[in-house]
Amino acid sequence: MSQAPLYALVMAGGSGTRFWPASREARPKQYLPISGGKPMLTETVERLEGLVQKEHVLIVTAKSQLDEVRRCLPDVPEENLIAEPEARNTAPCVALGALEVLRRDPNAVQVVLPADHVIEPRSAFAASVGAAAEEARASGALVTLGIRPDHPATGYGYIEAAERVARRPGGDVHRVARFVEKPDAARAEAFLKQGGFYWNAGIFVWSGAAIRAALEAFLPDVVTGLERAFAGGSLATEYARFASQPIDVAVLEKAHNVRVVPVDYSWSDVGSWAALAELAPLAEGSNRAALSSGAQLLAEDSTNCLAYAEGDQLIALLGVHDLVVVRAGNATLVCPRDRAQDVKRLVDRLRKAGDSRFL
Amino acid sequence: MSQAPLYALVMAGGSGTRFWPASREARPKQYLPISGGKPMLTETVERLEGLVQKEHVLIVTAKSQLDEVRRCLPDVPEENLIAEPEARNTAPCVALGALEVLRRDPNAVQVVLPADHVIEPRSAFAASVGAAAEEARASGALVTLGIRPDHPATGYGYIEAAERVARRPGGDVHRVARFVEKPDAARAEAFLKQGGFYWNAGIFVWSGAAIRAALEAFLPDVVTGLERAFAGGSLATEYARFASQPIDVAVLEKAHNVRVVPVDYSWSDVGSWAALAELAPLAEGSNRAALSSGAQLLAEDSTNCLAYAEGDQLIALLGVHDLVVVRAGNATLVCPRDRAQDVKRLVDRLRKAGDSRFL
Numbered sequence: 001m002s003q004a005p006l007y008a009l010v011m012a013g014g015s016g017t018r019f020w021p022a023s024r025e026a027r028p029k030q031y032l033p034i035s036g037g038k039p040m041l042t043e044t045v046e047r048l049e050g051l052v053q054k055e056h057v058l059i060v061t062a063k064s065q066l067d068e069v070r071r072c073l074p075d076v077p078e079e080n081l082i083a084e085p086e087a088r089n090t091a092p093c094v095a096l097g098a099l100e101v102l103r104r105d106p107n108a109v110q111v112v113l114p115a116d117h118v119i120e121p122r123s124a125f126a127a128s129v130g131a132a133a134e135e136a137r138a139s140g141a142l143v144t145l146g147i148r149p150d151h152p153a154t155g156y157g158y159i160e161a162a163e164r165v166a167r168r169p170g171g172d173v174h175r176v177a178r179f180v181e182k183p184d185a186a187r188a189e190a191f192l193k194q195g196g197f198y199w200n201a202g203i204f205v206w207s208g209a210a211i212r213a214a215l216e217a218f219l220p221d222v223v224t225g226l227e228r229a230f231a232g233g234s235l236a237t238e239y240a241r242f243a244s245q246p247i248d249v250a251v252l253e254k255a256h257n258v259r260v261v262p263v264d265y266s267w268s269d270v271g272s273w274a275a276l277a278e279l280a281p282l283a284e285g286s287n288r289a290a291l292s293s294g295a296q297l298l299a300e301d302s303t304n305c306l307a308y309a310e311g312d313q314l315i316a317l318l319g320v321h322d323l324v325v326v327r328a329g330n331a332t333l334v335c336p337r338d339r340a341q342d343v344k345r346l347v348d349r350l351r352k353a354g355d356s357r358f359l
Numbered sequence: 360m361s362q363a364p365l366y367a368l369v370m371a372g373g374s375g376t377r378f379w380p381a382s383r384e385a386r387p388k389q390y391l392p393i394s395g396g397k398p399m400l401t402e403t404v405e406r407l408e409g410l411v412q413k414e415h416v417l418i419v420t421a422k423s424q425l426d427e428v429r430r431c432l433p434d435v436p437e438e439n440l441i442a443e444p445e446a447r448n449t450a451p452c453v454a455l456g457a458l459e460v461l462r463r464d465p466n467a468v469q470v471v472l473p474a475d476h477v478i479e480p481r482s483a484f485a486a487s488v489g490a491a492a493e494e495a496r497a498s499g500a501l502v503t504l505g506i507r508p509d510h511p512a513t514g515y516g517y518i519e520a521a522e523r524v525a526r527r528p529g530g531d532v533h534r535v536a537r538f539v540e541k542p543d544a545a546r547a548e549a550f551l552k553q554g555g556f557y558w559n560a561g562i563f564v565w566s567g568a569a570i571r572a573a574l575e576a577f578l579p580d581v582v583t584g585l586e587r588a589f590a591g592g593s594l595a596t597e598y599a600r601f602a603s604q605p606i607d608v609a610v611l612e613k614a615h616n617v618r619v620v621p622v623d624y625s626w627s628d629v630g631s632w633a634a635l636a637e638l639a640p641l642a643e644g645s646n647r648a649a650l651s652s653g654a655q656l657l658a659e660d661s662t663n664c665l666a667y668a669e670g671d672q673l674i675a676l677l678g679v680h681d682l683v684v685v686r687a688g689n690a691t692l693v694c695p696r697d698r699a700q701d702v703k704r705l706v707d708r709l710r711k712a713g714d715s716r717f718l
Contacts, residue, residue: 021675296714300704309691314717316380316705318694320682327691332668334684334693335677345659346675355655358673 004107004207006133008052009097012041012061012069012115013084017347018272018340021331022308025359030115031068032328033292033310034270036281041072041115051126052111058082059115060097085236090202091250092242095215095222096235102208103230109133110211112204112247117269118279124265131170132205132261138166139259142214142252143205144176146198146260147267152188155271157181157200157248160191161260168261176258179248198262200248201269210257218251273324273333273340277306287317306337331358363466363566365492367411368456371400371420371428371474372443376706377631377699380690381667384718389474390427392651392669393629395640400431400474410485411470417441418474419456444595449561450609451601454574454581455594461567462589468492469570471563471606476628477638483624490529491564491620497525498618501573501611502564503535505557505619506626511547514630516540516559516607518619519550527620535617538607557621559607560628569616577610632683632699636665646676665696690717 015028023029030041037043045057057076061069063083070081082100084093094112101110111129119125132143146159161174179200183191191197206214215223225238243250252258270276276290283289284299288306291297295309302317308326309315315325324340326333333343350358374387382388389400396402404416416435420428422442429440441459443452453471460469470488478484491502505518520533538559542550550556565573574582584597602609611617629635635649642648643658647665650656654668661676667685668674674684683699685692692702709717 021673296717298705298708300701300708301698312689312716314380314690316690316692318692318701318705319698320693320695323679323693325691325693327686330671331673331675332684332686332691333675333677334679334682336679339660339678342659342677346657346677349657349659357671358655 004109004137005056005105006052006129007056007058007101007105007108007110008045008048009094009101009110009112010041010044010057010059010115011090011093011097011112012059013065013087013093014114014116015062015087017344020343020347021333021358022310022326022328024329026064027068028065028116029270031065031072034116034276034290034308035118035279036290036292038292039072040117040270041069044113044115044117045073045076047119047122047125048111051129055080056108058097058101060084060093062087085239088239088242088244090247091219091245092222092239094204094211094247095219096226098206098208098211098215099223099226099230102212106208109136109205109207112206114202114269117201117203117267120266124263127170128261128263128265129170129203129205131168131173132259134168134170135166135173135259135261136205136207136210139257140207140210141173141257141259142210142255143173143259143261144252145201145203145205146262147201148262148264149188149192149197149199152185152192153199154182154185154188156269158183158188158191158197159200159260161196161198161262165259171261171263173259173261176260179253198260199267201267202248204247204252214251214255214257218254273306273308273326273335273343274337276308277304277324277337277340280306280308283307284317289315304337363468363496364415364464365411365488366415366417366460366464366467366469367404367407368453368460368469368471369400369403369416369418369474370449370452370456370471371418372424372446372452373473373475374421374446376703379702379706380692380717381669381685381687383688385423386427387424387475388629390424390431393475393635393649393667394477394638395649395651397651398431399476399629400428403472403474403476404432404435406478406481406484407470410488414439415467417456417460419443419452421446444598447598447601447603449606450578450604451581451598453563453570453606454578455585457565457567457570457574458582458585458589461571465567468495468564468566471565473561473628476560476562476626479625483622486529487620487622487624488529488562488564490527490532491618493527493529494525494532494618494620495564495566495569498616499566499569500532500616500618501569501614502532502618502620503611504560504562504564505621506560507621507623508547508551508556508558511544511551512558513541513544513547515628517542517547517550517556518559520555520557520619520621524618530620530622532618532620535619538612557619558626560626561607563606563611573610573614573616577613632665632667632685632694632702633696635667636663636683636696636699639665639667642666643676648674663696 280288
């Protein structure tokens with residue numbers, strides 16, 4: 001296989017309430033400076049620098065989020081923004097993006113990645129993608145990255161690695177024995193004890209030919225529908241027919257040519273304020289702060305809190321502990337770290353009240 | 360004595376840090392909607408409606424606060440705004456205002472009151488001021504209002520009432536036995552047990568002649584200085600010579616013609632966020648909220664918190680208790696109610712850091 005260019009397919013169409021009030025209906029998590037600094041989507045694309053040329057970065061997103069994408073990525077060419085007519089989980093989204101890249105360059109290797117993960121350091125990430133891309137080129141496999149777990153997380157799916165099939169400069173490559181859905185605590189503990197289990201980061205590397213073959217095998221209706229749309233049909237009509245399912249379940253768990261590159265770097269899908277409270281930068285003692293654009297934290301006699309603020313804002317904490325304090329737009333949230341998962345209850349109340357100012 | 364008009368002298372020049380971040384150097388507490396709704400100064404003047412004609416309301420304030428006064432009281436005539444060149448506690452402030460009213464109307468009775476108290480209900484307040492004004496007219500006494508204590512507060516000065524000297528429609532009038540500075544807890548308990556002790560609310564009613572005589576007796580230099588200024592001299596030069604002292608200590612504690620009208624209504628000088636947490640309106644269960652101009656509180660599993668917000672803002676509390684949460688301008692404060700007195704430590708740190716954005 002030739003040294004074809006690497007394309008990136010960034011999946012940015014998600015929505016959710018777990019980062020309310022920072023995330024809103026019109027501005028989900030990937031457009032926010034969740035880890036401080038730049039929006040997650042911007043950081044995701046910057047993480048690809050040196051690995052993927054700018055004109056080879058495609059963003060798949062919701063129609064309603066196109067302006068947010070343009071705001072975060074002013075340099076990405078307009079024709080690289082792909083809008084889904086509606087959200088159908090990741091399988092149709094990945095298929096749409098993958099077949100579009102295939103149309104543009106049949107020889108390209110594709111790296112598919114979510115727009116809202118925190119990954120450090122960038123160099124290790126680049127090396128692992130490089131190894132996965134080499135494997136994808138060389139073997140035609142569907143390659144995933146597997147994050148070596150540092151704790152028995154119950155919030156992630158796991159990949160069990162089988163025997164090693166290759167050693168590449170950026171990492172080893174293993175055959176995948178199986179994908180495991182989010183386990184309970186006991187099973188997660190057992191995975192860690194046994195070893196060879198990795199978190200499924202939802203990052204995939206494959207050639208256009210390989211993913212097309214897999215889609216034809218496991219999602220033939222999606223392939224047919226997308227081709228009708230490419231030929232001038234209505235993408236919205238096709239999408240309305242697609243089942244809503246994740247690409248992992250719909251394709252990767254069924255395919256036999258799946259490989260995993262185990263990696264050691266720091267990775268998180270930052271699924272909640274509580275998760276951010278583990279990984280935001282330390283500030284003012286044991287507190288952590290995700291602050292952007294001149295925002296500031298001032299803490300007195302306060303420990304283990306997370307402060308999130310955007311813009312020229314101050315969060316002042318006095319004598320408080322283990323709290324999440326978020327000041328975002330016109331809303332402020334205060335809750336204990338261990339109650340952060342219930343933020344959706346606040347959002348539900350606002351929805352019931354029909355109070356769109358804060359949604 | 361003729362039924363001379365009632366003038367009001369509102370003392371609005373104070374400054375402080377106890378309501379930071381709502382109060383800032385350029386906008387102290389009296390210009391804030393501390394109890395929700397309107398700024399305290401506006402509410403103070405509205406409380407005088409029907410009692411004092413608008414053109415008889417004078418505001419004594421700091422030069423730097425004149426614009427805030429105008430914002431809060433667009434209807435008060437410009438010539439009724441009296442600017443002190445510098446802050447010298449209440450004695451020079453009251454003397455300046457009282458002698459100015461005397462110049463305008465030698466027969467007026469004056470009610471002197473701070474701009475930053477919460478008093479409910481308005482009708483009872485009006486009745487008590489009416490009684491005090493009648494007493495001031497009839498006897499030429501210096502009349503104070505004494506708030507019947509409902510708990511052994513250590514943060515207020517007390518007035519011990521002696522025998523009753525008059526019964527008036529709006530309240531009884533007693534001779535004052537003595538003024539007592541803020542007591543410790545044991546003494547405050549004893550005052551309540553003994554009875555006849557009232558909180559000194561810093562609200563005074565007197566005739567121009569009576570206060571002039573008292574000022575001449577106890578603050579002759581201030582009277583002389585102010586008259587030089589009225590005659591064309593520099594008020595700033597005179598002020599620089601005045602001792603900084605409260606009117607209670609400088610004059611009322613020494614005068615022999617002091618009376619008190621004991622009153623039963625709800626009164627607070629709202630000295631801190633903790634005090635506001637006792638008297639702001641209940642909202643969302645046991646929480647209290649001081650919200651103005653469309654601000655909103657949303658509380659889930661949260662009790663005994665105080666939320667303060669201005670403007671079209673939401674404060675959302677989830678699973679928290681006994682907290683003060685303030686969102687004001689570009690700053691947000693979170694602290695337990697029983698730590699509110701330490702807010703000045705945050706302000707001190709900002710001052711040391713020279714960060715004027717948040718001061």
